[in-house]
Amino acid sequence: MSTILNQIKQTHPHLYQAFSLLADGEQHLRRIKEVDSYWDKLKQPVKQVVFPGSDLPNDAVITGRYDLIYAGGTLSMLHAVVMAGKYGRKVMIFDRQTPAKTTRDWNISRPELLNLSATGLFTEEEIDSVIVRRYKTGWVEFYKPDGSQKRLFMENVLDCAVNTDKLLGLAKDKVLAVPGSTILAETSFSCCYLFDDHIVVKVEDTNGKAWYYKAKVLVDVMGILSPLAMQLNAGAPQTHVCPTVGTMASGFENADFDTGEILASISPADNSSGKGRQFIWEGFPADGSKYITYLFFYDEADSPNDKSLLSLFDTYFKTLPDYKKLGKDFVVHRPVYGIIPAYCHNGYSRTREIADERIILFGDAASLASPLTFCGFGSMVRNLPHLTADLDRAIDTDDLSKKNLERISAFEPNVASMANLMKFMCYNSATDAPNFVNDLMNEVMIVLDELPERYRQTMFRDEMKIEDLIVVMMRLAWRYPKVLEATWAKLGIQGSYEFLKNLAGWVVSPGR
Numbered sequence: 005m006s007t008i009l010n011q012i013k014q015t016h017p018h019l020y021q022a023f024s025l026l027a028d029g030e031q032h033l034r035r036i037k038e039v040d041s042y043w044d045k046l047k048q049p050v051k052q053v054v055f056p057g058s059d060l061p062n063d064a065v066i067t068g069r070y071d072l073i074y075a076g077g078t079l080s081m082l083h084a085v086v087m088a089g090k091y092g093r094k095v096m097i098f099d100r101q102t103p104a105k106t107t108r109d110w111n112i113s114r115p116e117l118l119n120l121s122a123t124g125l126f127t128e129e130e131i132d133s134v135i136v137r138r139y140k141t142g143w144v145e146f147y148k149p150d151g152s153q154k155r156l157f158m159e160n161v162l163d164c165a166v167n168t169d170k171l172l173g174l175a176k177d178k179v180l181a182v183p184g185s186t187i188l189a190e191t192s193f194s195c196c197y198l199f200d201d202h203i204v205v206k207v208e209d210t211n212g213k214a215w216y217y218k219a220k221v222l223v224d225v226m227g228i229l230s231p232l233a234m235q236l237n238a239g240a241p242q243t244h245v246c247p248t249v250g251t252m253a254s255g256f257e258n259a260d261f262d263t264g265e266i267l268a269s270i271s272p273a274d275n276s277s278g279k280g281r282q283f284i285w286e287g288f289p290a291d292g293s294k295y296i297t298y299l300f301f302y303d304e305a306d307s308p309n310d311k312s313l314l315s316l317f318d319t320y321f322k323t324l325p326d327y328k329k330l331g332k333d334f335v336v337h338r339p340v341y342g343i344i345p346a347y348c349h350n351g352y353s354r355t356r357e358i359a360d361e362r363i364i365l366f367g368d369a370a371s372l373a374s375p376l377t378f379c380g381f382g383s384m385v386r387n388l389p390h391l392t393a394d395l396d397r398a399i400d401t402d403d404l405s406k407k408n409l410e411r412i413s414a415f416e417p418n419v420a421s422m423a424n425l426m427k428f429m430c431y432n433s434a435t436d437a438p439n440f441v442n443d444l445m446n447e448v449m450i451v452l453d454e455l456p457e458r459y460r461q462t463m464f465r466d467e468m469k470i471e472d473l474i475v476v477m478m479r480l481a482w483r484y485p486k487v488l489e490a491t492w493a494k495l496g497i498q499g500s501y502e503f504l505k506n507l508a509g510w511v512v513s514p515g516r
């Protein structure tokens with residue numbers, strides 16, 4: 005009997021039971037605990053990981069020299085393939101796990117995904133080969149006790165299931181095909197040393213041996229656990245989070261393989277922890293008979309709720325039959341999980357730190373994506389052309405200052421403004437009735453249903469225009485005046501002011 009699984013037998017019995025049936029259950033449990041270490045890290049003193057070059061140990065031997073070193077091997081693959089393949093940059097990618105393998109799966113629409121073939125690095129056939137299923141439609145629905153909820157249908161939104169590892173594997177092969185590129189597995193970031201004309205990155209292998217590599221720029225793509233993001237943002241790298249767990253499984257009796265269930269709330273808020281959580285499900289058909297289900301909730305990063313993935317997974321396995329009917333052939337193929345990060349900016353533009361001298365943060369480490377429906381993968385695909393071209397230009401002109409690098413970002417004023425809406429989805433038992441989030445969101449669905457389809461499509465694809473958002477907000481306030489009271493409870497004076505600043509920044513932004 006394995007030990008790490010036994011440790012959770014009493015505390016998380018449903019998770020224990022489900023993971024005991026998985027060949028790699030222990031391995032996933034270890035990884036989940038690693039992600040959950042995020043919550044402790046938020047409480048600990050911030051660890052320094054950026055040092056001046058003068059601190060580099062005298063006996064440090066430089067093993068390799070690169071234009072770019074990427075710490076983290078997920079979304080980095082998509083960026084690095086362009087930097088190496090299109091711009092001829094010498095790149096190195098390392099990951100403490102296996103590069104190009106994730107613990108999640110992605111949904112996106114095909115036109116959005118075709119941004120990757122537009123880079124010239126992937127053919128359209130290759131892009132189509134990673135789409136494992138395309139749905140006819142998708143819907144969003146929030147629970148009403150009397151069954152009167154509005155099911156809002158939408159097309160061309162998150163309607164393609166992507167085989168994540170296949171896409172990243174393709175990118176990895178293309179990176180490695182460029183002479184001089186290096187990809188290292190089981191290699192952890194330790195710290196870095198900043199010099200005027202380069203940066204030295206210290207990593208550790210699984211035996212604890214230190215290695216030093218030199219680069220023009222370090223790209224931090226270490227996700228939510230990034231120690232660089234933690235240091236640059238003084239220990240508060242996210243304002244909000246979205247803990248998410250689920251499985252790719254088969255054997256559901258009532259899964260519709262032509263439809264994506266983009267957001268599906270099936271109950272009022274759960275009051276068993278802290279200030280309460282409004283759970284939301286998602287259901288996405290994948291290849292063959294496989295079907296992906298997720299359970300998640302929105303929360304403040306510092307709320308008193310139990311936000312651990314371990315507990316959420318236990319709840320997931322306990323309550324999954326309330327969402328989908330498990331047939332006798334039900335089998336879990338693999339778990340999927342992570343903490344989706346979010347940051348609400350207190351300003352007219354980006355206020356989060358995403359760069360330092362010769363250091364730039366992308367993906368979840370930068371936390372600039374919207375957690376509402378679309379997240380980091382969609383953001384990277386959308387912003388890839390300028391995230392690569394601008395960084396190449398910065399290297400060319402040797403302007404790798406913090407000031408120049410922080411201009412190269414996936415910050416989008418519309419996404420920043422829309423992130424405020426997430427605050428309404430964070431349930432609080434002190435101020436909210438148990439069905440508060442559902443009631444409010446149901447009204448939003450009714451308003452969107454009355455408007456042309458582009459409103460819902462752009463809202464759920466992070467492409468909304470400010471004039472369209474204002475129409476939605478005005479109609480909502482007219483239909484459901486309680487939203488004004490809720491704004492007071494959820495945002496208060498400070499939050500409303502921040503929202504207004506975000507909106508003002510959006511109004512004056514060039515690409516609004």
Ligand SMILES: Cc1cc2nc3c(=O)[nH]c(=O)nc-3n(C[C@H](O)[C@H](O)[C@H](O)COP(=O)(O)OP(=O)(O)OC[C@H]3O[C@@H](n4cnc5c(N)ncnc54)[C@H](O)[C@@H]3O)c2cc1C
Nearest residue numbers: 076078079100110111193226227342367368379380381382
């Ligand atoms: C269940 C789930 C479903 C999702 N579905 C979608 C979706 O449909 N569409 C969408 O757009 N987004 C989706 N997302 C969000 C998306 O997965 C993330 O935004 C994306 O994975 C972020 O990529 P990243 O490379 O920035 O970080 P990560 O994916 O977290 O990768 C970070 C990498 O860094 C490595 N690392 C961490 N610390 C170190 C260290 N010290 N040294 C070396 N390596 C390190 C990790 O091992 C990891 O491989 C989903 C997220 C989850 C959790």
